[in-house]
Amino acid sequence: MLTTSTAKVLEPGDLDAALAVLNRDPVANAFVASRVNVAGLDPWRLGGEMWGWYSGGRLTSLCYAGANLVPLCATPDAVRAFADRARRAGRRCSSIVGPAEATADLWSQLEPHWGPAREVRAHQPLMTTRALPADITPDPLVRRVRRDEMDVIMPACVAMFTEEVGVSPLAGDGGLLYQARVAELVSTGRAFARIEDGRVVFKAEIGAVTRHTCQIQGVWVDPEFRGQGLSETGMAAVLHFALRDVAPVASLYVNDFNAPARAAYQRVGFSEVGAFMSVLF
Template identity: 35%
Template sequence: MPAVLRRASLRQPRARQLWAGDSLAVDACLESSPLETVYLRSEIRQGALRQGALVGIEHPDDHRLHAVAMKGPLLVPWAPGERDLVALAGALRSQVRFVQLIVGPRDQVAGLQRLLASQLGPARLLRAEQPHYAVDLDGLVAWPLDPPPLRKANVGDLEQAVRAGAAMHLEEVGFDPLASDPVGFRQRVLTLIRRGWVHVWMEGDQIVFKAECSAVTAEAIQLQGVWTNPKFRGQGRGTLAMAVLCRRLLAETQTVTLFVNDFNAVAIHVYERIGFRRIGTMRSVLF
């Protein structure tokens, strides 16, 4: 290889497996975008680096990480630069046959879809535009009504939480996880309950409202699975519960974030009504 080409190749971004010893380098890569990378940062707190679940893109000229992704059935990228996104796609190419879901910033996920199209194949479900929202204490609208009996779910609530989660999944995604993966879905809900990340408003043995934390850091908490029982919709209960939940969570973190399907006008109205502001757009692709 001519010397000029060899020098050019040495300057190209390179991929490497990340481990626990890379925690400071990963933090430096992600810290400038704490809301967009909250899921990755939270998973690192839960042991993702020790488990070898992350890959990074390093620049030889500065020996810093410029992109990070969690790999496996759930692929979550953070690669804001096009050159790093291309390098990340190259690193993941041999592993994408295991990917079931890609979630992340819209342009990055769309870029990976384009770069890995022949390996990924057609998507089963595409949510191309998912508004990304955030609220902090300064932006949260004060709610004058008495707070509802919202609490953290316990293991005794597992079956109700599983049924509520499955109902929401069927409504939002179009298929029932209890039909496709009942054991795995129940285990995921149980894990969230044991972490104290599932919040419920119960009346008798019925869930009125449910929301889950999908990521928790000192800078942000990301919500998912926000659901109001259809029997109790149209009464303002979901709005009240979300306002109360956000106020409680903001005693533990600086910002609450979530993303929502762009066609869910009712949910978007609720979030904006209590003070959420749009900060970007996410994209989810199911295979």
């Protein structure tokens, strides 16, 4: 047993202890928890290493180090250890993202070595709901995207990603990884859209899923149809699927400067329970 404060790369035998940490905050930790539930702690299957911080011999904090660097339940001492390990390894991630306080601390220690970032989004409200809105009728035309509709949904997904992140998901590998992720969401019945005459009017996906919660992502309305309330009725429809079929709590996080989206989510019944931060490279 580890008896001092130390950090290490977790191994498959550490799975139960890691899950216990992740379950301390199932909403904030949903993205990583969903991966660990499927892949365990094997780096090849997980898509990255899981770093653990032990205090007094007990695992208390985590940091997922893959395409994203994600501190989880991370104390200041743990953040210092994670920053030191990340600094020595060099930047391999495309973003740092996670609960705002720990992420800000981590970035402050890495910025002198990894900076500058392409963009820092310091406050992204984390929102949840457990119930369908009482006064918004779900859009009856929002449905699961079929597997034979990949050619229809992909342009909308690319447009959403580019608008949201500021770079195209088709860069680098030509979009192979991004297309594979979209195909996975479609094949598992977690991609939803309103499609009219072969054109996506509204779309959203249920990304991370655990037995505690699910995370809605990729919410997008065709610019030509914005301002008509489709984001609200569309989200109400997605919530119907999410809360009925997937998990008892639905969550999402949104940029604080996106006032229309925040207002729409509040009208659908989401309330703020915390904040994320994202550092984009």
